[in-house]
Amino acid sequence: MISLDDLNSLPAPQFAAALSGVFERSSWVADRVSALRPFRSRFDLHRALCTAVEQADTDEQLTLIRAHPELAAKERMRGELTPESASEQHAAGLGACTPEELARLQQLNAAYAKRFGFPFVLAVKGHDRAAVIAALEQRLGNTIELERAQALREIGRIAAFRLADLVDEPLGRGIIAMADELARLSDRPDGLSCSYLTPAHRATAALLRDWMLAAGLEAEIDAVGNVIGRWRNSAASKRTLVTGSHYDTVVNAGKFDGRLGILLPIAVVARLRGAGVRLPYTLTVVGFAEEEGVRFKSTFLGSRALAGRFDPALLDKVDSDGVSLRQALASAGHDAAGIPAVAFDPKTLLGFVEVHIEQGPALLNAGAPLGVVTSIAGSIRSLVSITGLAGHAGTVPMQGRRDAAAAAAELILAVEKRCGGTPGLVGTVGQLQVPGGAINVIPGRCELSVDIRADRTEVRDAAYASVVAESERIAASRQVAIVWDKALDIACVPCSPDLQQRLVESITRVTGQISPPRLPSVAGHDAMVMAQITPVGLLFVRCGNGGISHHPSESLSAEDAEIAAQAFRDFLLYYPAG
Numbered sequence: 125m126i127s128l129d130d131l132n133s134l135p136a137p138q139f140a141a142a143l144s145g146v147f148e149r150s151s152w153v154a155d156r157v158s159a160l161r162p163f164r165s166r167f168d169l170h171r172a173l174c175t176a177v178e179q180a181d182t183d184e185q186l187t188l189i190r191a192h193p194e195l196a197a198k199e200r201m202r203g204e205l206t207p208e209s210a211s212e213q214h215a216a217g218l219g220a221c222t223p224e225e226l227a228r229l230q231q232l233n234a235a236y237a238k239r240f241g242f243p244f245v246l247a248v249k250g251h252d253r254a255a256v257i258a259a260l261e262q263r264l265g266n267t268i269e270l271e272r273a274q275a276l277r278e279i280g281r282i283a284a285f286r287l288a289d290l291v292d293e294p295l296g297r298g299i300i301a302m303a304d305e306l307a308r309l310s311d312r313p314d315g316l317s318c319s320y321l322t323p324a325h326r327a328t329a330a331l332l333r334d335w336m337l338a339a340g341l342e343a344e345i346d347a348v349g350n351v352i353g354r355w356r357n358s359a360a361s362k363r364t365l366v367t368g369s370h371y372d373t374v375v376n377a378g379k380f381d382g383r384l385g386i387l388l389p390i391a392v393v394a395r396l397r398g399a400g401v402r403l404p405y406t407l408t409v410v411g412f413a414e415e416e417g418v419r420f421k422s423t424f425l426g427s428r429a430l431a432g433r434f435d436p437a438l439l440d441k442v443d444s445d446g447v448s449l450r451q452a453l454a455s456a457g458h459d460a461a462g463i464p465a466v467a468f469d470p471k472t473l474l475g476f477v478e479v480h481i482e483q484g485p486a487l488l489n490a491g492a493p494l495g496v497v498t499s500i501a502g503s504i505r506s507l508v509s510i511t512g513l514a515g516h517a518g519t520v521p522m523q524g525r526r527d528a529a530a531a532a533a534e535l536i537l538a539v540e541k542r543c544g545g546t547p548g549l550v551g552t553v554g555q556l557q558v559p560g561g562a563i564n565v566i567p568g569r570c571e572l573s574v575d576i577r578a579d580r581t582e583v584r585d586a587a588y589a590s591v592v593a594e595s596e597r598i599a600a601s602r603q604v605a606i607v608w609d610k611a612l613d614i615a616c617v618p619c620s621p622d623l624q625q626r627l628v629e630s631i632t633r634v635t636g637q638i639s640p641p642r643l644p645s646v647a648g649h650d651a652m653v654m655a656q657i658t659p660v661g662l663l664f665v666r667c668g669n670g671g672i673s674h675h676p677s678e679s680l681s682a683e684d685a686e687i688a689a690q691a692f693r694d695f696l697l698y699y700p701a702g
């Protein structure tokens with residue numbers, strides 16, 4: 125392997141030589157980007173290389189495509205493959221074809237070459253022989269223009285996998301670079317927004333899967349869109365330690381919330397595998413598809429499915445465009461009927477550990493890069509609709525108006541008053557609308573959300589009950605109807621004392637800090653849902669910029685990402701096989 129800094133500083137011919145294996149027998153690609161150095165990350169380097177291919181003329185592109193060997197073809201038999209192609213084809217099992225499979229592949233390869241005039245190119249990582257044959261059969265039906273573009277895309281993916289094997293980055297820098305790369309995929313051009321099953325969300329899943337494959341995990345996207353990577357260390361152990369977090373985001377989000385807990389384990393696994401380490405258990409890395417509840421006003425869709433707690437009634441929920449969850453799944457190519465089958469068998473689980481950015485200032489103020497969570501606050505979220513009577517803003521006298529927005533204002537102040545002053549208790553109205561409202565119309569209807577959390581379930585429930593009682597008083601005095609629809613009710617979740625202790629020990633071994641901070645989490649996390657089936661632990665990583673989160677200024681330093689990765693690596697190495 126070679127470091128990015130070395131690649132950036134090598135003389136141009138050595139730079140091209142170092143990258144000569146990335147594009148099959150085509151070192152001109154690297155030649156063309158050498159003057160664009162320095163690259164900030166291997167992703168910037170990859171983007172520049174792919175742009176050079178895009179900007180090459182058609183003859184050069186065809187020559188590049190033709191430089192690729194046929195899959196499972198005679199070059200393989202004669203040992204004439206480049207080392208990169210040989211190992212990729214071996215990993216896809218193409219060296220072990222049955223005579224029937226070999227005959228089928230040769231027949232399809234010949235038909236393909238005859239039809240398009242170049243060999244079939246496929247990034248085979250993540251494919252087995254049957255999947256390779258199926259892809260070849262399917263692509264044989266494409267037009268030549270489509271197929272040439274597809275071949276170049278496959279070559280770009282192959283180059284990404286090869287660069288991942290070639291470029292050595294410090295863990296922390298690599299994690300930040302991956303988060304930056306994912307943040308480029310957004311529902312909106314300004315900032316990062318990644319809602320469940322949008323095109324950006326699906327592209328994020330595909331990229332996470334590629335990175336898991338590059339790290340050597342077996343990777344798949346399940347029926348709700350969770351990206352699952354498995355590192356099976358031995359056939360003997362059926363039990364798995366699970367780690368992960370969510371890859372969906374709020375609107376205009378920070379780039380580490382959730383994603384850190386997926387990217388950090390991927391980086392650590394790649395490093396451990398590279399060093400030849402084997403763990404005494406299977407490690408499963410999960411990118412949960414949905415946690416924030418932005419699109420369908422229902423949170424934890426990904427972890428609920430994996431915990432076997434996915435209520436089929438959720439499939440009828442609709443987004444703001446009237447698209448049901450069931451329809452959204454179908455148009456993303458998912459089979460809702462397959463959701464029950466994605467659940468973990470709790471008997472196979474060794475535990476769940478989640479790495480998450482703190483989303484608050486406690487670690488920053490304590491001067492500590494890492495902290496161990498003691499419990500996760502429970503929350504109740506409700507959507508409240510208030511119905512009054514609309515009327516003319518000029519002609520209806522103030523006395524006796526049934527103004528839904530004025531009732532909402534009173535309710536918001538009641539939430540603020542009831543939840544203020546009790547340590548650990550917080551209450552928020554984050555959404556407030558007058559649907560169809562106009563400047564000269566008394567609001568006939570108002571909708572708002574209420575989110576109440578506390579570190580103890582009884583405290584939270586008491587606050588919720590008294591806010592609901594207060595809303596009944598407001599409804600009576602203002603002659604409006606107030607309807608509460610509870611969207612979420614999750615009890616406080618204590619973290620496992622054993623996992624807490626193991627995390628503390630790992631932090632101490634890595635940082636030398638004898639008693640790292642222990643703190644409650646006020647935000648909800650996938651670990652809350654996973655706690656229903658297995659003991660959970662939650663490792664917090666210091667959040668910069670005063671602890672701001674759910675905001676583009678959310679920040680994490682490469683140094684803290686590095687320390688977190690080292691502590692997580694240590695945690696994995698010491699974790700017992702059960």
Ligand SMILES: [Zn+2]
Nearest residue numbers: 370381382480
């Ligand atoms: Zn999160």
